[in-house]
Every structure is written in structure tokens, then in C-alpha cells.
Amino acid sequence: MNLAVSHPFVLLLLPLAVLPLLATAQDTEDYPSLHAAKSDPLSVAIDLALRLMGAIAIAALVLGLAGLHRLGQSIERLGEGANIVLLFDRSASMNDTFAGQAPTQSGEESKSAAARRFLKQFVTSREHDRFGIAAFSTSPMYVMPLSDHKEATLGAIDAIEQPGLALTNVGKGLAMALSMHDADILSTQGTDGGIASRAIVLVSDGAAVINRKVQQKLEAAFLKRPVNLYWIFLRTENSRGIFDKPGPDDTDTPFAMPERHLHLFFENLKIPYTAFEVENPAAVGEAVAAIDKLERRPMRYEERIPQKDLSGVAYAVAGLSLLLLVIAKLAEVKVSRLASRGVWGSVLPCF
């Protein structure tokens, strides 16, 4: 049990608990000589118990006031899930519909809106997964590290519907996503045990040529650790797809057909890779459901036990001690004549 207090300075009052050991709440009476009474172990014990009760009451009140609580803990459990970095293309074309037009009020939703809707469902339904978010357009952007903060992840997914930027620099984006996994592997060392599956879900509506240098760096980076790669390609009408074979008149080069060549590059990476080419909002949902099925490997996850307030318990203990003291007080009887002085009679001499 990890106990803690919210206001440590209140504990400075704790020495007050000594007071009842020095003085008693029981009525004291003048008596000619104590030698007249025999030493009585029971009386001594009761006296001590009552003084202790007082001490406990004061100590419990101080602890309650200081905000005694049990610290939040996390327990390691085994479940199904994965560490997933969502990598978003934030190019301006993502804000268009699958037909390549600006979304209208009543009409079709934009690609980013469809992606946002299904990915939010995905994140919400995956109980134990940890998510990180990265984005790219002209340059890679670090949005959020891998964490189990669902709300933060959802906030970052919401942002993909905000207007995007100009270009699609897939290579640097992937490098960013990989480096986020690296950072996470380092920071969760020991807890993760390397059994959890790690995945990158790339959501884009276009592809670009990754230059030779960056390609080599990516190949090396993917070789270093097992990362499953999923590419949800949001294909705009009349644009090239990732599975298109070059026609007799087409030149089969990365510059002419960047989507196809990026797909080939991913396939040659020798990592588990699945591509989804989707052409309408419903298909985004199917792709996300497929990933949901594939990413089910055992993983250790932390279940958080929230901090528990124990000040109530402290107050209850204080109340119980006080109750016993009050009962003891009620059991008092007067042995001297002073009792006949009337109300406050026995107290007045003190003032």
C-alpha cells in the first residue's frame, strides 16, 4: 500500500496527539489521599486505553485533514492489443471528397472526415492499445507520443479534418513514426517485454517519390525492429491506384507512378505489410476492421487503479474513538460532594 497525503504541512499538527497522553479528558477529583485506594491494574488499563483513544482521535483527524490517500497504482495485465502509430497525410487534398471535390454541406464527406470517423471508432474500440500520432506534409510533424491516453489520441485524430498543407512527404513521415516507436521501446523497456506487436498505420491519399537515400535509411530502420505496416490509401476518383499495372504506353518509373512504386517499396521491405485501397467512406471502415482483426497479439498492458481517498476512513476512526470517549464520559460517577454543586459545578473551580 502506497500511502500519501495531499497536504504534508498539516502533518506538523501530528504531535498534538501526545496531548491526551499527558492530560485526561476524564474528570479529576480532589481526594484526600491516593493511599486510600488500592493500586488497580484494571483502572490503570482503562485510563491508558482512554488516553490512547484521545491520541488516536487527534491523530486520525490530523491525517484526515492532511488528505490521506492511497496512491494510484498500475497493475500489469495480459491482454490483446498493439502499440500503434497513426501516421496521417495532412496534405490539402485530404480535405476533398473521394470524387476530388470540396465537400458540400449535404453531400459526401471528405476523405479526412471519413478517416477521422472510422479511426476514432477504431481507437475507442481498442481497449488496451497504446496510440501515438504523427503527421506529415512537406515535413514530418511529431504530434503525440505513444500513450494510453485515449482522449488525447482522439483530439489529435479530430485535428486531421482541419485544413492541410501542400505536399506529401511520405518518407520523412515514416521515419518520424519509426523514431516514435524507437523512443517508446526505450521508455517502456522492461515493462513491454518485446511481445507486444508494433504497427504503423499510414493514412494517405497520395504518394510521393522517396529519394534513394531516404529509402535506404528506411530499409535499415525497418530491419532493426519488427513493425507491421498498414497503408490505407484513400484513392481519389480518376487517380492512380497502388495496385495499377502500367499500361503499354505508361512509363513504369517512380516519378510517373509514385503510388505503385511506393507500394512496391513497402512490399520489398520484408516486413508484414498490408495495403488497403479504398474508394469510398464505407471501405475505410472495412480497412480499419481488417486491421483490427490483424492486430491482435498478446501484450502486457497497465491497468490503472485510481488513487483512493482514505480521509473518510481516518474520520471514521476518529469518530469511533470519540464515541468510546463519550461513552466513558457518560459512565463517570462522582465520588465527592462537589457533584452536588450543580451544572458546571465540577468545572468552575478550574476557571
Next chain:
Amino acid sequence: MIRPAFHELRFWLLATALLLVVAGLVLPRVKLTRDAYDTMAFVDITSSMNTRDVSLDGQPASRLDLTKDRLKRFVAGLPCQSKFGLGLFTARRVFVLFEPVEVCENFSSIDAAISGLDWRMAWEGDSFITGGVHNAIPVAEGLDSDLLFFTDGHEAPPLPWTGMPDFEGEPGKVPGLLVGVGGNALVPLKKYDDAGREIGDLGADDVLQENRSGQPPPDASSRPGWHPKWAPFGDMRINNNEHMTSLKEDHLKALASQTGLVYVRLNGAGALLRAFEAVARPRSVVVATDIRPYPAALALLLLVILYGFLPLRERVAGRSAPSRTELKGAHP
């Protein structure tokens, strides 16, 4: 029969203390309303923000580093249930990294996201700050948030002679702060190579010293080498010190008054939070408040009187009176 205890102050002290503690345990939790804030912060990540002309913890630091540090503390200072979102500014518009999320539950994620801000995220080299602020206001409005905009006010390319573009929105509709970051003295801008490594300072010829888009200024015809068609701005080399940078407070104050924001200079995080709370629209949130400490504190006070104050009085009184002997034991 009246119990003797009823005649005694001590009994009543004990009984009242017991009653207070029990009352505290039985009373329901009181719901109080508290202010929370919804914030959308945009950080200028153009290269002028890399200028190391401010200090952080006594060490020279870049404007961006200072901004990140203060912004983290700002978020830490926001009351729970406030929301915070983060975005970037470069070129002529802002870019939202994540929409406002609750600050207490997601603090570590927000903190890491702020740490992750980097000038390399910039997508273009230009820095049309006026345009960026004009763009940030409707974005914040769409997210029902108040605005924080951190910048050094260094426009690149410089504003045309006609001054700032007009603000098309309604000034003051979105309250917020325009936060100025940087030093007063002009210092050179840093130069970077293709891989983003710093390689010295920019020279006067490395940047546009004058905005030459649009109409030439009316006095252009008096400039040396002026030609209405071939050199409408004159052909002299000019040096407006645009390769040097400092916090452009006058420009930011003008921009703030144009858009209805409030300009503040970045100092401590606490000052920033207070300035923000002064202008922001608070949202009332209901929080369950623990009122048990009040009766408990009162009970504690009574016990201290009972066990500390009364015996002390008694002892002081007893010194003058004939010696009193305590009869041990509660009851014979």
C-alpha cells in the same frame, strides 16, 4: 437521574467533537462551480524563433525553447477540466496538431507534444505573422477556444510599405493573448544548410530587405536608379536590417489592437496564466468539493482545547490552589 458528565464542559467538548466528525461523514459532497478555460495555442516555429536572445534558467536559450518551457508550465497551471489544443504557425497560416483535450488527464501527452515542437516541422520559410494571426483566429473560433499565439513578430518578407493587411474578422470576437518572445537588441538570424544544421549567420544579402510585391511606395521615384517600368523600387541596395532580429513589440501591439487580442511579453508562466485568465472566457464546471475538513478541523480544535488548553488552565490555577491529586482510573 442526571449523569454527572452532563455538568461538565469536557463532556460537551467531546460530544460536540463527535457530532462534528459524524456530521462530516454523513454530509453529502457539496458541488461547487469553478472556472475552466478552453485554449488553443499556436507557436511560431519559423527560423527567427531559433534566435538565442532570451534566457531560460539563467542560460541563454532560443525563443522557441523559452516558449516551450513557459507553455508547459502554463498548461500545468490550468485548472482541471480546462482544455488545451496545440498548433503551429509558419508561412501564412496555422496548422492544428491536436484539438483541445482535457489538461489533467492528458497532461503527459500534451507535455510531450509541446516538447516535440521543432522548427524543422515548418513547411515553408516565410513568416507572414499578420496573416498567421488572422488565420488562427477563425480556427480557434471553430474550436470554441480562446487563443494563445506565441511569436517574435519578425515578418519575413517584411511588410509592404502599406502596412498590415486588413483583418476580415470581427475584432475581439475571439479573446486571447498575442505573446511576444525575444530580446530587445537586434541579433543576426541563423543560417542553416539543407540538412538543417546551423552554419553561421545570415548576411544582409541573404534575405529580402524590402517587400517588393505590390505597388512601389510613393517616394520611390526619388530613389537612385528609379525607372517606372524596369526599376519601380529603385535599383539601390538597401539594408533595412531584415537579416537581424529582435522582438517587434510595436508591430505586435498594432496587430493585437487590430484583431482585438491582448499583447503581452513572455516572462514567467504565472504571469502568462494570469494575463490569460484576465482576457479568456471562463467556462463554469461543476466540481465535487470535499467539505469534510471544515467540521473535522473544528473537532480537532475542540480536542486540543480539551486535552491541551483545559489542563494547562487547570495547572496554572492549581499552582496557587492547594495541591490537587489526580485520581487515577475512570471510575472506582
